[in-house]
Amino acid sequence: MTPDLMEEGVRRVGAAQAPADAAGQTESGGRAAGFSRVAVPGEVDVAHGRILYLEDVHVSFDGFKAINGLNLDIAPGELRCIIGPNGAGKTTMMDIITGKTRPDRGTVFFGSTIDLLRHNEPQIAALGIGRKFQKPTVFEQLTVFENLELALKTHKGVASSMFFKLNSAQKDRLADVLRTIHLAHQPARPAGELSHGQKQWLEIGMLLMQDPKLLLLDEPVAGMTDDETARTAELFLSLKGKHSLMVVEHDMSFIRTISEKVTVLCDGAVLAEGTLDEVQGDERVIEVYLGR
Amino acid sequence: MTTPTFSPSSSSVQLPAPAPLLTRTGWTAFIFALIVVCAVAPLLNLWVPASSPLHLSDYAVALLGKIMCYAICALAMDLIWGYTGILSLGHGLFFALGGYVMGMYLMRQIGRDGNYQSDLPDFMVFLDWKELPWHWALSDSFIATLVLIVAVPGLVAFVFGYFAFRSRIKGVYFSIITQAMTYAAMLLFFRNETGFGGNNGFTDFKRILGQPIATPTMRMLLFVLTGLTLLGFFLLGRWLVRSKFGRVLQAVRDAETRVMFSGYSPLPYKLTIWTISAMMCGVAGALYVPQVGIINPGEMSAANSIEIAVWAAVGGRATLIGPIVGAFLVNGAKSWLTVTAPEFWLYFLGALFIAVTLFLPNGVVGLLRRSKKEAKAAAAAAAPTTAAVDANTESLRKEEGAA
Numbered sequence: 016m017t018p019d020l021m022e023e024g025v026r027r028v029g030a031a032q033a034p035a036d037a038a039g040q041t042e043s044g045g046r047a048a049g050f051s052r053v054a055v056p057g058e059v060d061v062a063h064g065r066i067l068y069l070e071d072v073h074v075s076f077d078g079f080k081a082i083n084g085l086n087l088d089i090a091p092g093e094l095r096c097i098i099g100p101n102g103a104g105k106t107t108m109m110d111i112i113t114g115k116t117r118p119d120r121g122t123v124f125f126g127s128t129i130d131l132l133r134h135n136e137p138q139i140a141a142l143g144i145g146r147k148f149q150k151p152t153v154f155e156q157l158t159v160f161e162n163l164e165l166a167l168k169t170h171k172g173v174a175s176s177m178f179f180k181l182n183s184a185q186k187d188r189l190a191d192v193l194r195t196i197h198l199a200h201q202p203a204r205p206a207g208e209l210s211h212g213q214k215q216w217l218e219i220g221m222l223l224m225q226d227p228k229l230l231l232l233d234e235p236v237a238g239m240t241d242d243e244t245a246r247t248a249e250l251f252l253s254l255k256g257k258h259s260l261m262v263v264e265h266d267m268s269f270i271r272t273i274s275e276k277v278t279v280l281c282d283g284a285v286l287a288e289g290t291l292d293e294v295q296g297d298e299r300v301i302e303v304y305l306g307r
Numbered sequence: 308m309t310t311p312t313f314s315p316s317s318s319s320v321q322l323p324a325p326a327p328l329l330t331r332t333g334w335t336a337f338i339f340a341l342i343v344v345c346a347v348a349p350l351l352n353l354w355v356p357a358s359s360p361l362h363l364s365d366y367a368v369a370l371l372g373k374i375m376c377y378a379i380c381a382l383a384m385d386l387i388w389g390y391t392g393i394l395s396l397g398h399g400l401f402f403a404l405g406g407y408v409m410g411m412y413l414m415r416q417i418g419r420d421g422n423y424q425s426d427l428p429d430f431m432v433f434l435d436w437k438e439l440p441w442h443w444a445l446s447d448s449f450i451a452t453l454v455l456i457v458a459v460p461g462l463v464a465f466v467f468g469y470f471a472f473r474s475r476i477k478g479v480y481f482s483i484i485t486q487a488m489t490y491a492a493m494l495l496f497f498r499n500e501t502g503f504g505g506n507n508g509f510t511d512f513k514r515i516l517g518q519p520i521a522t523p524t525m526r527m528l529l530f531v532l533t534g535l536t537l538l539g540f541f542l543l544g545r546w547l548v549r550s551k552f553g554r555v556l557q558a559v560r561d562a563e564t565r566v567m568f569s570g571y572s573p574l575p576y577k578l579t580i581w582t583i584s585a586m587m588c589g590v591a592g593a594l595y596v597p598q599v600g601i602i603n604p605g606e607m608s609a610a611n612s613i614e615i616a617v618w619a620a621v622g623g624r625a626t627l628i629g630p631i632v633g634a635f636l637v638n639g640a641k642s643w644l645t646v647t648a649p650e651f652w653l654y655f656l657g658a659l660f661i662a663v664t665l666f667l668p669n670g671v672v673g674l675l676r677r678s679k680k681e682a683k684a685a686a687a688a689a690a691p692t693t694a695a696v697d698a699n700t701e702s703l704r705k706e707e708g709a710a
Contacts, residue, residue: 039491113568140570152565154558160323161554171571173579179551180325190320225569 059126059143061091065110066229066259072121074107075285081107082118085281089229094255096270096291097263105263108280109231112144114139122232124228139222141171145196145227149234151214155207159198159217162206163189166221188224195250196220210237219250229259236269238302248272267291279303326549327541339441344534349527365523372530374600374638375537381589381618381630382540383584388616389624390548391580392560393477397485397614398588400492401460405589406602410453410509411446413520413597417513429511430504440502449516454591457586464585465578472577486609493607508603509641515597526598533594537631545629547583553632556580557625617656621663623670632671 055059067089074082082104089095096166096215097105113135116143123131130218131139140146156163167185169175182191193199196216198209206217222230235251236244251260251273264270270291272276277288277294287297294300329337348371351363380402388394414428423432427439445451467488471481499505512520514705519525547553561575566573596602605611614637622633637659644652667674 115564133604135572136564136567137572140568141667146568148565152562154554154561154563154565156557158323164551165554165558165566165571166569171569172553173575176552176555176576177547177550186322190322193322199320202320222566223571239447304315 034064052275054128056238060128061126063127064090065124066091066126067261068092068124068127070122071110071124072111073119074109074111074116075119081119081129081283082111084282085121085280087285088260090257091228091259092128092256093273094251094262094273096274097261097280098265098267098270098294099286100276103280104283105216105280106233107283109146109233109261109263112139113144117293135286138169140227143226143228144231145222145225146231147215147218147222147233147235148246149237151211151218153206153209153214153217153237155223156205158203158205159193159209160189161200162217163192163220163224166194166224168226171199192220192223195223197246212240212243215239216247229261230254232260232262234264235262236264236266239276244269245272247255328545337356337542340534341538343462344538345531348530348534353523354526356479365526367527370599370642372526372533373595374406374635375530375533376591376598377615377618377638378631378634379396379533379537379540379594380588380615380673381622382537382544382627383587383591384615384619385630386544386556386580386625387584387589388565388619389626390560391556391577393581394479395483395485395541395581395584396482396609396612396616397586399491399607399609399613400485401464401488401585401588402592402595402611402615403492403496403602403606404463405456405592406437406596406606407503407509408452408459408595409587409596410512410655411443412449412592413512413515414504415443415446416515416517417511420513421511428504428509428621429508431502432497434499440500452459456589460585460589460592461582464582466579467550467627468578469574472574472581486612489607489612490609493604496607498602504566504603506604508601508605509596510601510603512597512600520597520600524655529594529598533598536590536594540590541631548627552576552579552581556561614656617660617663619670621659621667623668623672623674626670626672626676629672631669636671 024145024151030251031307046117050255051062052062059066065088066086069085069087070081072085073080086103087108089221105253107116109120112131114131117132124141125131125142125144129142131144134142146236157165162179164181167181167189168183169179190199193202197217198217200218205273206214209217215238218236232251235248239247248269254260255273262270262273274291277289277291278285278299279294281298281303287294287300289297347370348363351361352365354366355362357364380398382397383401384395384522413504417428419426421432422431425432427436431439439446445455467485472569476484480597487583494504495501496508497506503509514520523579524668547554555571555576558571559570559576563573592602592606618637619630620633621637622628622631637656640655644655669677
C-alpha cells in the first residue's frame with residue numbers, strides 16, 4: 016500500500032466520523048458515553064443525552080392506579096410541557112421524582128448515574144431538582160428577601176445556618192432574582208401579603224435561587240394576569256437551554272408560546288407525545304379531553 | 308448560573324439590612340432589667356430596712372425568683388412552639404430533670420446533718436439501703452452537677468426527639484406523646500426503688516457549696532443568678548431566631564414541605580432547637596430547686612407542662628419577650644388568686660387559656676403591638692390628636708421593652 020493511499024484512507028475515515036464528532040454526542044451519547052468516562056459522585060451525568068429518565072413506573076393508592084407503567088425521559092436543556100385531564104397522575108409523577116412518593120416499582124434516574132429512589136426530598140433538592148407546587152407555597156411570615164435567602168444554594172446544615180452571612184456575590188444574585196421576578200421594589204414585604212400571582216413569582220424566584228438543573232413546575236401561571244403570564248413565558252424561554260424544565264399546565268395558549276414538545280398523560284401513562292399541533296390532532300387525545 | 312434579567316432595570320436593588328441583635332430601645336430596656344436584677348433588688352431587699360415602704364420582702368424575692376425560673380421555661384417553650392410550631396407538653400419533665408440533678412447534689416451536701424446522722428440521704432436510710440446507688444455517683448461533685456443539669460435533659464430530649472422527628476410525628480400526636488413521656492417519668496420517679504426519694508422527693512436542704520442555703524444573702528444570690536440566666540437566655544434566643552437558623556425554624560413551622568424541597572433536612576433543625584429548649588428548662592429547674600427548697604415528682608404532672616404552654620400563649624408566641632411577660636402575668640395572678648380564692652384558680656386558668664386562644668391569638672404582646680400599629684396609623688390619619696397618641700405609643704414601647 017502506498018503512502019498516498021494510506022493518507023487518503025485516513026482522510027475518508029475522518030470525513031465519515033466528522034458529523035458525530037462535531038455534534039459532541041449522538042442521541043445516545045456516542046463516544047462520550049463510553050464506559051471509560053469518569054463518573055463524579057453527586058454530579059449529574061448527562062452523557063447519554065437524558066437528564067431525567069422514568070421507566071415502567073407504577074404507583075397505586077389503595078388500589079387506585081395513579082401511575083400505571085409510565086415511561087418518560089427529558090433531554091438536558093429541554094422544555095417539556097405535560098398536559099392531561101384531572102387525575103392523569105401529573106402531580107403524582109412530580110411527587111415520585113422529588114422523593115415525596117415512593118413508587119411500587121419502576122426506575123427513576125437523574126442523569127445516568129443517580130437513582131432518585133435512593134434519596135429523600137432534601138437530598139434530591141440538593142442534587143439539583145427544584146419544584147414549584149400547584150398551590151403557591153412560600154414562607155408567609157418571612158419577607159420576600161428572607162424567602163429567597165433561605166432558598167439560596169449553599170450549605171444547608173444547622174451550624175452553617177446559625178453563622179450564615181450573605182457574601183457580596185450572593186447579594187448580587189439575590190438582587191438579580193428580585194429584579195427577574197419583579198419584586199425588587201418590595202424585598203422587605205412579608206410574603207403573606209403578596210398577591211397570588213406575586214406568590215407564584217416568588218416561588219419561581221426561590222427555585223432560581225436554588226440553581227437547579229431540572230425544574231418541575233406545577234401549573235406555574237394559574238391565577239396570573241395575562242401580563243404576568245406573558246412575562247412568565249418569557250422567563251421560561253430564557254431558562255431553556257441552560258436548565259431542563261418540566262411544566263404542567265392547563266393553559267393551552269401559554270403552552271403554545273413556550274412548548275416544543277408536549278406529552279399527554281392519561282390514567283397514569285403517556286398517551287401521546289409530539290408538538291402541540293400533533294397531539295391536539297390526535298384522536299385519542301381529543302377523546303380523553305372531550306369525554307368518552 | 309447567570310440569572311436571566313430581561314427588562315433590566317438599571318436601579319440597584321435595596322436589600323434589607325440584617326436585623327440587629329436588639330434595637331436601641333431594646334438594649335436600653337435590657338440594661339435597665341440588668342440593673343434592676345443585679346443592683347436594685349438586692350439593695351431594696353438587703354439594705355433597705357424592713358420598716359421602709361421601699362423594702363422588698365423576702366417573700367417577694369422568693370416569689371420573683373421562682374417566676375423568673377418559670378419565665379425561662381416559657382422562653383424555652385416559645386423557641387420550640389412559637390418559632391418552630393411544635394407544641395411540647397413535656398417540658399415539665401426537662402424542668403424536673405434539671406431540678407432532680409440539683410436536688411441530688413443538695414441532698415449530698417446535707418452530709419451527716421440529716422435526721423439519721425448517716426452519710427446517706429435520709430430516705431435511703433429509711434429504705435435500709437447500705438450504699439449509694441450507681442446513679443448518685445457524681446452527685447458529690449458540683450462541677451459534675453453543673454454539667455449534668457444540661458446533659459441529662461439534653462440527652463433525654465435528643466434521644467426522644469430523634470425518634471419522634473425521624474418518624475415525622477407532628478402536631479397533636481407529638482404533643483400527646485410528650486405528655487405521655489412526662490407521665491411515664493412521673494410514675495417512675497414516684498417509685499421508691501428508683502432512688503429519687505419516691506413521692507416525697509428531696510427536701511430539707513442545708514447547704515450549697517458548703518454555705519448555708521437559707522440565709523438572705525444566699526437567697527439574693529440565687530435570685531440574681533436566676534435573673535442573669537433569664538437575661539442571658541433571652542439574648543441567646545434573640546441570636547438564634549434572628550439568624551438564618553431561626554428563619555429556617557419559622558419556615559418549618561409555616562411550610563415544612565417547601566423547606567425540604569429547598570434542600571433543608573428538617574430533622575437536625577428540629578432536633579437542635581428541641582434539645583436547646585430542653586436544656587434551658589433543665590437549667591431553670593436547677594435554679595428553682597434551691598430557691599423553693601423541694602423537688603418531687605409532682606413537678607412532672609401533666610398540669611405543670613400545660614401551664615408552661617399557657618404562659619407562652621398568654622404572653623404571645625414567637626415574640627420572645629411575650630412568654631416572659633406571660634409567665635409573670637399568669638404566675639402573679641396565680642399567687643394572688645390562690646391566696647384570695649384558692650378554689651377558683653383552676654377555673655381561672657382554663658378560662659384564661661380559652662380566652663387567649665379565642666381573642667388573643669398573638670397574646671398580650673401581640674395585642675400591644677397591634678394597638679401600637681393602629682395608633683400609628685391613627686396618628687398618620689388624624690394629625691391634631693398626635694400628642695395623646697404619642698404618649699400612648701411611648702408607653703407601649705416601654706411596655707414592649709426589648710422586643
